[in-house]
Each structure stands twice: as C-alpha cells, then as structure tokens.
Amino acid sequence: MVDVTPQSDGTVPPAEVPDVELYHPRSWWTTYVFSQDAKVIAIQYSGTAIAIGLVALVLSWLMRLQLGFPGTFDFITPEAYYQFITMHGMIMVIYLLTALFLGGFGNYLIPLMVGARDMVFPYVNMLSYWIYLVAVLVLVVSFFAPGGPTGAGWTLYPPQAILGGTPGGQSWGIILMLVSLILFIIGFTMGGLNYVVTVLQGRARGMTLMRMPLTIWGIFTATVMALLAFPALFVACVMMLFDRVLGTSFFMPALVEMGEQLSYGGGSPILFQHLFWFFGHPEVYIVALPAFGIVSDLISTHARKNIFGYRMMVWAIVIIGALSFVVWAHHMYVSGMHPWFGFFFATTTLIIAVPTAIKVYNWVLTLWRGDIHLTLPMLFALAFIVTFVNGGLTGLFLGNVVVDVPLSDTMFVVAHFHMVMGVAPIMVIFGAIYHWYPKITGKMLNEAMGQFHFWITFLGAYAIFFPMHYVGLVGVPRRYPEIGEPAFMTAPVDNLNAFITIAALVVGFAQMVFLFNLFWSLRFGRDAGGNPWRATTLEWQTPTTPPPHGNWGDKLPVVYRWAYDYSVPGAPEDFIAQNDPRPQHSAAHPDPSAARPA
Amino acid sequence: MAIVLALVLVVVGSIVFHMLSPWWWTPIASNWSYIDHTLVITFWITGVVFAAVVLFMAYCVYRFRHKEGAKAAYEPESKRLETWLTVVTAVGVAAMLAPGLYVWGQFVTVPKDATEVEVVAQQWQWNYRLPGEDGRLGKTDNRLVSFENPLGIDPDDPAGQDDVVLEAADLHLPIGKPVKMMLRSIDVLHDFYVPEFRAKMDMVPGMVTYFWFTPTKTGTFEVLCAELCGVGHGFMRGYVMIDTEENYPSWLEEQPTFAELSAPRQVGSAETVEPEGAGAQ
Ligand code: HEM
Ligand SMILES: [Cu+2]
Ligand SMILES: [Cu+2]
Numbered sequence: 001m002v003d004v005t006p007q008s009d010g011t012v013p014p015a016e017v018p019d020v021e022l023y024h025p026r027s028w029w030t031t032y033v034f035s036q037d038a039k040v041i042a043i044q045y046s047g048t049a050i051a052i053g054l055v056a057l058v059l060s061w062l063m064r065l066q067l068g069f070p071g072t073f074d075f076i077t078p079e080a081y082y083q084f085i086t087m088h089g090m091i092m093v094i095y096l097l098t099a100l101f102l103g104g105f106g107n108y109l110i111p112l113m114v115g116a117r118d119m120v121f122p123y124v125n126m127l128s129y130w131i132y133l134v135a136v137l138v139l140v141v142s143f144f145a146p147g148g149p150t151g152a153g154w155t156l157y158p159p160q161a162i163l164g165g166t167p168g169g170q171s172w173g174i175i176l177m178l179v180s181l182i183l184f185i186i187g188f189t190m191g192g193l194n195y196v197v198t199v200l201q202g203r204a205r206g207m208t209l210m211r212m213p214l215t216i217w218g219i220f221t222a223t224v225m226a227l228l229a230f231p232a233l234f235v236a237c238v239m240m241l242f243d244r245v246l247g248t249s250f251f252m253p254a255l256v257e258m259g260e261q262l263s264y265g266g267g268s269p270i271l272f273q274h275l276f277w278f279f280g281h282p283e284v285y286i287v288a289l290p291a292f293g294i295v296s297d298l299i300s301t302h303a304r305k306n307i308f309g310y311r312m313m314v315w316a317i318v319i320i321g322a323l324s325f326v327v328w329a330h331h332m333y334v335s336g337m338h339p340w341f342g343f344f345f346a347t348t349t350l351i352i353a354v355p356t357a358i359k360v361y362n363w364v365l366t367l368w369r370g371d372i373h374l375t376l377p378m379l380f381a382l383a384f385i386v387t388f389v390n391g392g393l394t395g396l397f398l399g400n401v402v403v404d405v406p407l408s409d410t411m412f413v414v415a416h417f418h419m420v421m422g423v424a425p426i427m428v429i430f431g432a433i434y435h436w437y438p439k440i441t442g443k444m445l446n447e448a449m450g451q452f453h454f455w456i457t458f459l460g461a462y463a464i465f466f467p468m469h470y471v472g473l474v475g476v477p478r479r480y481p482e483i484g485e486p487a488f489m490t491a492p493v494d495n496l497n498a499f500i501t502i503a504a505l506v507v508g509f510a511q512m513v514f515l516f517n518l519f520w521s522l523r524f525g526r527d528a529g530g531n532p533w534r535a536t537t538l539e540w541q542t543p544t545t546p547p548p549h550g551n552w553g554d555k556l557p558v559v560y561r562w563a564y565d566y567s568v569p570g571a572p573e574d575f576i577a578q579n580d581p582r583p584q585h586s587a588a589h590p591d592p593s594a595a596r597p598a
Numbered sequence: 599m600a601i602v603l604a605l606v607l608v609v610v611g612s613i614v615f616h617m618l619s620p621w622w623w624t625p626i627a628s629n630w631s632y633i634d635h636t637l638v639i640t641f642w643i644t645g646v647v648f649a650a651v652v653l654f655m656a657y658c659v660y661r662f663r664h665k666e667g668a669k670a671a672y673e674p675e676s677k678r679l680e681t682w683l684t685v686v687t688a689v690g691v692a693a694m695l696a697p698g699l700y701v702w703g704q705f706v707t708v709p710k711d712a713t714e715v716e717v718v719a720q721q722w723q724w725n726y727r728l729p730g731e732d733g734r735l736g737k738t739d740n741r742l743v744s745f746e747n748p749l750g751i752d753p754d755d756p757a758g759q760d761d762v763v764l765e766a767a768d769l770h771l772p773i774g775k776p777v778k779m780m781l782r783s784i785d786v787l788h789d790f791y792v793p794e795f796r797a798k799m800d801m802v803p804g805m806v807t808y809f810w811f812t813p814t815k816t817g818t819f820e821v822l823c824a825e826l827c828g829v830g831h832g833f834m835r836g837y838v839m840i841d842t843e844e845n846y847p848s849w850l851e852e853q854p855t856f857a858e859l860s861a862p863r864q865v866g867s868a869e870t871v872e873p874e875g876a877g878a879q
Contacts, residue, residue: 078829150837153826159803160786165828235689253804256750256784269787269802283604286741303662305670309680335790336781336800336807339706343699350695357687358680364651365679367658371669374663379601382655386608389651393644396691400698402705403637406623406796409789410823459604466612470621475793477824479834488793488819491620567670574669 022550023122033039034130036122037231037549039130043440044241045103048129050515051134053096059088059507068501070494079167081481082151087143089154092176092339093283094184095136095262097425101290102188102226103132105432106195108440115204115579117550128194132189138180147171148324153479155280158251158272159264163246167562174244184228194294195223204538204579206559210314211578213537213563214307217314218293221321222286228325229282236275243267274546277328284421285324291428292359293440295381298431299363301535302378303370304574309362316355316362320327323352332437342401353392356452360389361463371574373569375533376450380431383458384424390462392421394469407426409479412472415465423461429456430514437517438517438532441544443525449517453510460507464500471496482506536575599663605656627794627815629776629839632701634796642696647690664756702794705797708810713767718749719781719788720800723766724821725749730760730855732775740784740803748877749785751856757856762850768837769821772846777813789825792838800825813840 019574025031035041063084066076078086107125111118119125140260142149151158151167154173164170168177199220203212209318212220241249243264251272252264256272300307307313329337329345365386372378394416398404407413430453476483485492531540557579565576623792626634662670693776714735716727725747736751736758743750748765766809771777785799791798799809823834841849 025662078832082826082829151829155826157787160826160828163786163828165830167829169828190837201858251801254740255786256720256740256802259745261743262740284819303670304664305675306672309675310654310671311675312680334705334799336802336805339702342702342706346695346698346702350691353691354684354687358684360651361683362680364655364658367655367662369673370658370662371668371670372659372663374601374659380657382601382605385655386652389648390612393648396644396694397637397640400636400694402633402642402698402702403640405798406633406793407639408798409791426865455604462608467615470615470619473623474621475624475822477791477822480827486822486835487818488624488820490622490624493621496621510853556710564674565671566622569672 005010009139021217026133026163026495026547028419028559031549034126034215034572036118036126038111038119038125038545038548039440041125041283042104042107044129045099045107045132048133048136049096049099049104052091052139053100054090055140056091056096057508057511059084059091061316061505063088064501068498076123078481079148079151081373081493082153083149083317084169085479086123086151086153086177087149091139092422094181095139095155095285097287097421097429098188098283099132100429101425102223103191103218105215105290106191106223107489108436109215109362109539110195110198111202112221112439112542112547112551113213113537114199114202115175115538115552115559116198116202116206117552120198120202121194122344124398125194128187128191130307131183131190135180135183136157136186136207138176138183141182142168142173142176145172145176147173150174152177155273155276156240158240158243158269159255159278162240162252163257172182175241177246178241181233181237185234186321188226188230192223192227195219196227204557204559207538207578210311211559213293213564214313214317214502215290215293215537217317218289218291218296219319222289223325225282225289225321226286227281229286233276233279236272236279241273248364255275270332270335270337273332273337274329277331278325280331281328282321282324283366284417285320286422287425289321291384291425292317294429296363296383297537298377298381298435299366300564300566301435301533302375302381303367303372304566305366305370306566308365308368309364310562310564311363312358314358319355320352320359323348323355327352327399329403330399330401333401334408337359338424346399346401350396353399354398357393360385360392375434376445376447376454377431377435377480377533379454380434382501383430384427386458387419387427387465388424388460391416391418392423395420398467407472409477410472411476411478413470414478415472419464423465426461427458430454433518435533436539437521438545439527439539439542440546441522441525443521444528444532445521445525446517449513449520453517456510457507457514460503463503464507467496471500490502534573536565536577538559538578541577541579600658602656603662605652607657609656609714610651613645613649622875624793626796627813627817627819628796629812630705630796632697632704636694636697636701639697643694668711704810705809708778708808709776712779712810712839714780715771716780716782717751717769717790717791717801719783719823719826719827719834720748720785722823722834724769724790724834725766726764726769727751728762728764728850728853731760732757732760735780736856738762743784746860748784753860761836761856762853763856763859765852768782768839770841770849771813771838772843773813773816774843776810777833778808778810781807781809786827787825788823788827788834791822791824792819793822794819798824816840816842 023036024402150173160166168174248265249264253269254265296307327349329347474489530545559578567574718725734757736749736755779800783803788801797809797811798806820836821836
C-alpha cells in the first residue's frame with residue numbers, strides 16, 4: 001500500500017512495497033498484438049471503438065436522410081430504419097463511449113497519472129480487450145446474418161424484441177445482440193476490476209487519494225459504478241436470451257401475436273425495464289463522469305489555474321455516482337409502473353441536479369481570473385460546457401415527472417440525450433485527444449485541421465440538436481421513420497428536418513478531417529517534446545515520450561503535491577509538477593489536499 | 599476571440615429561435631393546462647440559467663484570455679461562494695419540483711365520477727371498449743383472444759355482455775366528462791398518445807394501466823403510438839372524436855355490443871379466413 005501523506009518538510013516516507021517486475025514481451029506479437037502493456041491495450045481499445053463508432057455515424061446519416069427526405073430513399077424501409085436506430089444507439093452508448101472512456105482513456109491514463117508501471121493485472125487486462133473485440137465482431141456479424149440486425153430499439157424492450165413484428169426478433173439479430181452484450185460485460189468486468197485495483201493499490205508514493213487528478217477520480221468512480229450496474233444488464237440479457245431460445249417466460253406474459261396465441265405466460269415486461277434502467281441510468285454517468293474528470297483537467301491546465309473547489313469536485317463526483325443508482329425509474333414515468341413511484345424518482349432526479357450544477361459552476365469559476373490559452377483542448381472544453389449545460393437543463397424538464405408526460409417518447413427526448421450524453425462527452429473526447437495525442441505519439445496534431453474540425457463540430461452539432469427539441473415540442477414521437485403532416489402540428493417540420501439532416505451530414509464529414517489529422521500528424525506533426533502544455537500531472541513527467549513499457553525508466557516517481565499547482569505565487573514558472581520536490585506554496589495558500597489526510 | 603462571439607451567438611441564437619419558432623406545442627384540448635404551465639415555468643428558469651452561465655463564460659474568456667506576462671490567480675476554493683451557489687441552485691430546483699409534484703398528485707388521482715373507457719392496442723391498430731348500460735366493463739384475459747373475440751372478453755362474465763366493442767375503429771367521447779382510460783395490450787408494448795390531451799401512458803400486455811383526463815374541446819384528434827412496437831409503429835395511428843353531449847348518444851347507439859358480435863354468425867367462412875400476413879401495417 002503506497003497511500004502515504006508526505007511530511008510537512010516535503011519528504012516522503014520509504015515505499016512499503018518494492019517496485020514490481022513487469023512481464024517482458026519477447027516477440028513482435030506479444031509487444032504489439034497480444035500486448036500486456038496498458039498503453040498498447042488503450043490504443044487497441046480506442047481504435048476498435050472508433051472503428052465501430054464510424055459505423056454508428058454512417059447509420060446516423062442514413063437515419064437523418066430518411067427523416068430529412070422521407071420517401072426519397074427506397075432502401076430505407078421501416079425495417080431498415082429500426083435496425084439503424086437500434087444499432088446506432090447501442091454502438092454509440094456501449095461500444096463507442098463506454099469502451100473509449102474506460103478501455104481507452106482508462107487504460108492509457110490510470111497507470112501514468114497515478115505513477116504506476118502498469119495495471120496491476122496486465123494479463124487480465126489483455127484478455128479484457130480481446131473479449132471486447134469478439135463482442136464487437138459478434139455485433140458486426142449481426143449485420144450480415146439472415147434477417148439482419150435487431151430493430152428493437154437500443155432499449156430492447158420485450159415482448160417486441162423477441163417477436164416476429166420486430167426486425168431480427170425471430171431471426172438471428174436479437175440473439176447476436178444479446179450474446180454480444182454478454183461478452184462485452186464479461187470483457188469490461190475484467191478491465192474494470194483492474195482499473196479499480198490499480199487506483200486503490202498501485203499509486204506512487206505520495207499520491208494520496210485527495211491528490212489524484214480529477215480525470216482519475218472520474219474514471220475510477222465511473223468504473224465502480226459500471227461494475228455495479230452492468231450485472232443488471234447481464235442478467236437481463238441472459239433472461240431474455242432464455243425467453244427467446246428456451247421458451248422461458250421471464251419477461252413474457254400471455255399474449256397473442258398476429259392472431260396466434262403464444263405459449264408464453266406469467267412474465268413481466270416491466271421487470272426488464274427496471275433491470276435495463278438500473279443499468280441504463282448509471283450508464284449515462286459512466287459516460288459522463290470520466291468526461292467530467294477529464295474536462296476539469298483540460299480547463300485547469302489550459303487556463304493555467306487550479307481547478308476551483310477541488311474537494312467539492314471530488315465529492316460531487318462521488319455523490320453523483322451514488323445518487324445515480326436511485327433515479328433509474330425516471331425513464332419509466334409512463335411505463336405503467338405504479339404512479340406513486342413518480343414522486344420518489346422525480347425528487348431524487350432533481351436532487352442530482354444540485355451536485356451537477358456545482359460542477360458546472362466550478363468549471364466556469366476556474367476560468368475566472370485565469371490565464372486562458374485558447375488551445376484546441378480548451379475550445380472543446382468550452383463547447384462541452386455549453387452543450388452539457390444545455391442538455392442538463394432539458395433534463396430538468398424530463399426529470400420533473402409531470403412535465404415528462406407530454407414530452408416522453410418524443411423527439412425532445414432524443415434531442416436532450418444527444419446533447420447531454422452524445423455531444424457533450426464527445427466534445428471531451430476530442431479535447432482529450434488533442435491534449436494527450438502529443439504524449440501518445442510525441443507529435444502535435446495539426447492546428448489548422450483541428451480548428452476546422454472544432455468549429456464545424458461545435459456549431460454543427462448545436463445546429464443539429466437544438467432545433468430537434470422543437471420537433472419534439474410539436475409532438476413528433478421518436479422512432480418514427482416519417483411523421484407526415486398530422487393536423488396537430490402547429491407548423492410542418494419537414495424543412496426543419498431537412499436542415500437538421502444537412503447539418504448532420506456536414507458534421508459527419510468534418511470527422512473525416514479529424515481522422516485524417518490523426519494519421520497525417522503521426523508523420524508530419526510538429527515534435528511535441530515531453531510536456532508541451534506545461535502540465536503538472538505525472539504522465540507529462542515521464543523520462544521519455546512516448547513512454548515506454550513500464551513508463552518510468554528505473555525510478556518510480558514520488559509525489560509531493562496535488563495535481564493543480566498552476567500559477568503558484570512566488571514560483572518561478574506557472575506550473576509545478578506533482579513530482580517536483582521543491583517547497584510547496586507560499587503560506588497564504590495552503591495545499592487543500594494536505595488539509596485532510598485521505 | 600471568435601469563441602467569445604460564438605458563445606454569445608449561441609445564446610442569442612437560441613433565444614431568437616425560441617421566440618420566432620412556429621414549432622410549438624399544439625393547443626390543448628384537455629384539463630391538463632397545469633402541465634403546460636409547469637412547462638413554461640421550467641422554460642423560464644432553465645432559459646435564464648443557460649443564458650447566464652454561457653454569457654458569464656464568454657465574459658471570462660474575453661476578460662482573462664492569455665496576454666503576454668499575465669498570470670492566473672491562485673485560488674483553490676471559496677467556502678462562502680460554494681455554499682451560496684449550492685443554496686441558490688437548490689432553491690431553483692425546488693421551485694420547479696414543487697409545482698411538478700403538485701400537478702402529478704392530481705394526475706394520479708382519478709376523480710370518482712370518471713367513466714372507464716378501455717383502449718386495447720395490438721400490432722398495429724387501436725381497439726376500444728365502452729361499458730354498456732350497467733356502466734361496468736367485463737373481465738378480460740389475453741388467453742381468450744380469438745378471431746371472434748378480438749379483445750379477449752370473458753364470455754362468462756355477465757358484466758361483459760353489454761360492453762360496446764370497437765374493433766379497429768375510432769373512439770368517440772363526450773366533452774366535459776372525466777374519463778379514465780384503461781389501457782391494455784394483447785401483444786407488445788404500445789403507448790396511447792394524443793398530443794392535444796398532453797397525457798400518455800404505455801400499454802403493457804398482462805396489465806391494465808391507466809390515466810385520466812377531461813376533454814375540453816370538440817373535434818377530431820389523432821392518436822399516435824408512442825412506444826416502439828415493431829415495424830408498424832410509425833404508422834399506428836387512429837382518431838378520437840370528442841362529441842357534444844347531444845351527438846354522443848346517437849353515435850353510441852349504433853355501436854355493436856359484445857353479445858351481438860359473439861352471437862352465432864351466418865357462416866361464409868371462406869371469405870372470413872384471414873390472409874397470411876394480414877394486419878401488417
Ligand atoms: C452526428 C451525430 C448524431 C446524429 C446525427 C444522430 C442522430 C440520431 C437519430 C436521427 C436518431 C433516431 C431518432 C429517432 O427516430 O428516434 C438517434 C437515436 C439515438 N442516438 Fe444518435 N445521433 C448522433 C450521435 C449520437 C451519439 C454520439 C450518441 C451517444 C450517446 C447517440 C445515441 C443515440 C441513442 C441512444 C439513440 C436512441 C436509439 C433508439 O431510439 O433506440 N447518437 N440518433
Ligand atoms: Cu436516467
Ligand atoms: Cu408503437
């Protein structure tokens with residue numbers, strides 16, 4: 001255990017655990033393919049996630065083409081439309097965002113930022129990636145299976161998910177989807193246990209919990225949540241698989257399909273919804289908390305100022321994480337569950353708004369009296385705040401049970417969750433890639449392409465999803481391949497839909513520039529040096545860049561201060577690295593992390 | 599600098615879009631105008647917060663952007679400011695939650711004099727059942743659903759015999775009388791959604807869910823399904839007509855009862871056999 005508090009003179013007690021011996025790869029295969037190095041695994045995870053994410057992006061274009069220009073594209077039948085939304089939603093939420101934040105950023109950043117040589121269980125970590133890859137491949141196979149992928153909606157609600165009226169319900173689609181999710185969860189659990197144990201047991205000397213960068217707090221809390229939430233989805237998938245394949249009736253009441261009595265009976269469709277959302281709501285925060293953590297570090301570094309209210313930020317992350325396990329049924333206000341639950345879940349849901357708002361205030365207050373460098377990571381961080389505040393506020397509509405009644409299951413909901421868990425976290429992902437790419441590759445990403453990418457993505461994404469709320473206000477339900485012009489609409493939405501579609505296509509193509517930049521800069525990018533942003537956290541202090549297997553050369557770093565010593569009065573430079581042993585601060589500003597031993 | 603402009607533009611643009619938008623919720627035709635009021639309160643509170651946060655951020659970026667030789671302040675935390683902000687936020691949230699819960703209390707309290715009307719959904723059509731002269735709906739069970747008994751009404755329950763059955767037809771309701779919509783499904787999840795009534799609720803096979811409302815305008819209103827129910831979901835539409843009190847009884851009289859429908863039919867069975875795949879869309 002290396003959780004030690006430094007003495008007041010800045011020295012650190014001797015390590016209680018000797019340095020670890022790493023597995024030494026002997027061949028090209030074990031170095032780059034079956035690698036046990038968390039950094040290589042991180043890149044494998046990210047590459048796979050982005051690749052499958054591109055599929056989801058292309059699907060979103062097809063959906064938008066249908067909505068913007070209904071009837072123009074013959075191949076987008078209702079069946080196809082439902083298959084597109086289902087695969088798009090599931091890929092985006094699980095296979096892209098969850099995998100990228102935890103498998104990608106988690107693997108790369110946890111060992112480096114806490115000062116470890118690697119994850120504590122490197123072999124299991126490797127397995128985690130390979131199982132994830134198989135899960136993705138199973139998902140891809142479902143596109144080519146007879147009957148195509150499932151079109152049950154990403155929520156997979158039974159009974160329709162496993163019946164013939166839904167694409168893939170009585171063919172391979174739903175089975176492959178469930179198998180893929182089960183594999184994903186198994187793979188994730190292997191990785192997740194690793195992240196948690198590494199944060200708890202693998203920190204460098206002097207790295208107390210209250211000295212950890214918020215990135216680590218976000219990823220750590222999200223991983224703990226995922227370990228508690230995914231099992232609910234796991235059992236739901238297994239039970240539904242049994243219902244579909246073995247004829248059990250966990251979720252299936254007596255029902256008549258197309259005039260034919262089925263042999264199911266006695267099961268509860270609402271039970272599935274409870275299991276799904278017991279996972280599904282925390283899932284929102286599993287994606288959001290790493291983004292919260294990372295964006296805090298981006299803002300602090302690029303505004304050259306400590307994050308405002310660090311302790312409050314840590315507590316807010318932990319409280320949000322805990323509360324998000326008691327709000328799941330706000331997705332079920334109109335599901336037919338007992339209506340009195342509405343009182344409870346509306347209250348808990350709106351309570352979560354308070355710690356969330358505190359986080360927003362603290363980000364903005366970090367900018368106040370900062371020295372703001374408008375770098376690409378900072379620009380994306382600002383875009384994150386705008387979209388997250390927007391999406392968070394519309395959450396207050398949907399969380400407030402009675403206001404949700406007219407809005408639920410309309411395009412308003414689609415606009416809300418894209419803003420808050422689609423666009424906002426993706427802004428952070430982009431910011432984070434512009435920020436850490438120099439450490440990963442030793443090169444800076446091209447600035448001109450980056451600016452182009454930023455402006456189109458930020459303004460374009462806002463132009464897609466802000467007006468979409470109004471399509472929902474008019475009353476257009478979600479998951480409608482076309483609405484037509486029913487009499488209740490105060491104005492037809494076809495022009496608005498066409499506009500949104502064009503914006504979506506433009507934003508989509510701007511992502512190609514970003515991808516091109518990733519490869520172009522690898523070759524032609526400016527050399528970055530070890531610490532181009534002059535940041536304090538440990539990953540920027542590695543002896544070589546990119547860091548080699550084992551990260552730290554022959555001496556592990558020792559940590560003397562928190563992660564946010566920017567612009568300390570009296571210091572010669574505007575940052576002091578966490579492993580810098582010089583005396584701490586001027587007396588007027590005590591290190592807030594030292595105030596309480598963690 | 600462009601980013602400062604962009605931030606201001608996002609706020610101004612959003613407000614202008616909101617004010618000029620012809621896309622707005624459809625005029626209400628039920629008693630739930632409270633829901634609309636709560637929505638409007640929420641719009642105001644959230645709109646002000648959005649504008650304030652983004653504009654403040656724009657100001658910060660403008661004022662504290664990097665200049666040669668400038669240095670950021672060192673300011674780890676401020677207990678007072680943080681407490682203050684927490685309290686203000688909590689008050690704002692309570693100001694939205696309180697009316698919300700109050701109205702929800704009304705939403706879930708069905709008035710005693712509400713007439714029960716049943717909606718029975720199936721892939722992909724709407725059926726309805728109204729109580730007959732006894733004012734009660736008879737028992738049902740999905741196990742009893744058949745071609746002759748599409749709603750699964752229990753033939754042994756005398757209360758069901760006089761029930762009015764509307765198969766794949768439109769529903770009529772009298773204006774000004776509270777109705778409790780009893781929602782059933784015989785196959786998958788559906789959701790009975792009429793935008794003008796504001797209320798909606800999922801229909802779940804094996805359960806009876808409900809909501810209540812009082813129609814306040816006569817006319818024809820479109821019913822949409824708002825819960826994904828398979829490929830026909832987007833096309834699962836129907837109509838509810840709200841009649842004046844005078845017109846309603848004459849419509850009701852013409853509708854068949856369960857007893858009439860289940861009386862032995864003259865057979866011409868070759869024509870009544872349903873073709874393969876009928877009902878799809
Ligand atoms: C350019 C970006 C994107 C566009 C244009 C887009 C567009 C759409 C559209 C048109 C729908 C279907 C709406 C409907 O008919 O119900 C949809 C659904 C969905 N999207 Fe996206 N999307 C984008 C990015 C994302 C991202 C980043 C996420 C990650 C959270 C996401 C998650 C979802 C989910 C969960 C659904 C619901 C699927 C369902 O109803 O089962 N999308 N999106
Ligand atoms: Cu939720
Ligand atoms: Cu439906």
